[in-house]
Amino acid sequence: MNLVRNHVLISIDAGTIMAGARAVEKALVDEIGKQGLAGEIAVLETGSIGATGQGVVIVVYPEGLYYANVAPEDAHEIVEEHLLKGRPVKRLMMTEMPKQQVIRKGKTGLLKEQPRIVLKNSGVINPENIDEYIAAGGYEAIERAFTELKPAGVIKEVKDSGLVGRGGAAFTTGMKWDFASRAPGQPKYIICNADEGEPGTFKDRLILEGDPHKLIEGMMLAAYAFGGSKGFIYIRGEYALSIERLEKAIQQARDYGILGDNILESGFSFDLAVMKGAGAYVCGEETALIESLEGKRGHPRNKPPYPVTEGLWGKPTVVNNVETLANVPEIIRHGAAWYRGYGTEKCPGTKVYTIIGNVATPGLIEAEMGTTLRDIIYEYAGGIKAGKQFKGALVGGAAGAFLGPEMLDAQMDFVNLREYAAVLGSGAILVMDEHTDIVDMLQSVLHFFKHESCGHCVPCRLGTKELVEIIDQIADGKGKAGDIEKMVKISEVMRDTSFCPLGQSLNLPISSALKYFKDEVYGRVPAAV
C-alpha cells in the first residue's frame, strides 16, 4: 500500500471554478510532480466547503488547514513551503474557518457544535468517488431498510422523525410517502425537485455538487418505501457541475449494482434519470415541474388531484426537494429518535441556509431548526460587514418575508415563523445593512416576479405587471398618495385568487416590508390629503 502523507482537497463548485479552481488544481499537481512528491501527496476534488466569495479554497489534511484565494502562482509556494517543509503559508491561510459543524441553538449563549447531517460529507469526501461515500457510512441506510425496516418501517421511521419538506411548503415527508404507497396505479415515480430557482438560494447545488450519492440514496429509500420503481432528478440546466457529478454518481452506483434490477439482491429494482430544466421559476412548483417533465409547457395543474395520486403521466408521484431527500439516509441510519434530538419539538432536524448580502462571511451553513436569526448572522456569518448596523433580512427568497431588527431573536423554524406571518422558505437569508433602501429591494423582488409569472392565470399575469409599474413610480420619486394601499390590495387579491404559489406568495414581501419598514416606505410617497 502506498502511504499518502498529505491530502490536498480542492473545493470544486461553480463558484470556485469561476475563480479558477481548475487552473490551481493543475498547477498544484504539476508542482507536486516537479518537486518529486507525487505518490505521497494526493490532490482530490471535493464539493463546496461552505465559504463563498473567497476565491479558490483548498484544505490540507491531516492538518485540516484552509487556504483561500489561491492562485496558480501560489502553487509553488504551497508545495515547497507547506507540503515539503511543513511550514504553512500564512498569507493564504483562511482567517475565518468555515463551520463544518452544526451549531446547536444555544440557550445560554454558549453554542455547542455537533456533526452535520445534510452537509456531513460536503467538502470532506471526493464526490466523484462512490467508495468515499460508502466509507462515510453511505448506503448503510439502504442496508438497514432492506434487512430490518422493510417499506412500512421506512415510512414509519420518516414519519416519526418529523421530517418536513425543505423546499418551502413544509409538508410532512412521511405522510406524502404514505399517501403514495396507498395510491392505486403502477408504476410509481419519485421526482427530486432540484430546480433551485429561488433568488439567493444555492443550498441544493452545494449538496448536489458535494455529495451526489446522498441524494441517490435518499431517492432510493423513498422509492423503496412507497413502491416506486423509477426516479427523475429535475435539475436546473445551469447547474452544469451538479449534472455532471450526478450522472457520474448514477453510473458508479449502476456499476456497483446499487441502482438497477434486483438491487443488492433484495428484489427491489430502481433506476434514475437526470432531466434538465430550462430556467423557469414556476417549474419549481411541483405540478408545473411535472408538466415540464412530460415535455409540455411549464404551467401548474389544478390541485386536487395531487401528484401523490395523479402525478407524472397520471401515475402516483412523490416530488421531494433535494435537501429533504438528503436528510433521509441519516434518519434511516440513526433512527427517528436520534433525529428528533435536533431542532425543535414541532420542527426536528437541521436547516441548510444560504446567507448572503451585507455579512462578513457569506456562505452555506447548517443550523439546527430553531436557531435565531441573530445567531445565524453573528455566530455563523461573522456579523454585518464593515461593522455596520443590521437593518433587516429577506428570509426565504423572493417569495419570502422581510424581517426587521425586532425579529432577530425569533426562533427560526417552519412552524414558529408562520406565527409571525413569515416563512423559512428555501432557506435563503439576504442580510441588509443600514444603507439598504427597502423600496429598492422591493422593486427588485417585484421585477423578478413579473419576469417569472407564467401568464397562466389572470391575477398573477396582470397583478405582477401592475405592481411593477407602481413600485417603479415610487422608486423614481413619482409615487402618488394611495399607491401603497393599492399595492397591498392587488397583492391581497393575488394571494387569494392566483392559481399557484407564485402569485399567492407575493403578498408576503409587500406586507412584511410595510410591517417592519412602514415609515420608510410611506416616506417615499406624498401623504394622503
Add this chain to the structure above:
Amino acid sequence: MNLEELKKIREKAQKDVELRQKQARIRIVVGMGTSGIAAGARDVLKTFVEEVGKRNLTDVVVTQTGEKGLASQEPMVEVFEESKPAVVYGNMDPEKAKRVVVEHVVNGQPVSEFAI
C-alpha cells in the same frame, strides 16, 4: 453485488479515508527546514513514508515540520506516541529510519542510540 460485498467495499474504503484526517496513534515528524533538507531530510521522510506504507500501518502519520534550531543534529525526527514522552532522533538517514520504524513504531522500543 450483494450486501456482504458492499460491506467489504466499505471497510476498505474507510481505511483509505481514515488516513486523511485520522487521530493517529503515532506521529512521525521529520524536520524539513533548509538545513534539514540539506542534510538529507527529504530521503529520510521518503523512507518513513515507504516503510509505513509497506507495513500497512494505518494508525501512523508521517508529517513534517520546520527547523528545530539544532542544525548540527539534522536531519532530525521526532516520534510522538499517545501518552508517552516524545522521542527526538538526530543525524538520521534512510537506514536509521528503517530501524526506527521496525523497533520503535512497530515494536514500541525507542532506538536509544539514535536519540538525542
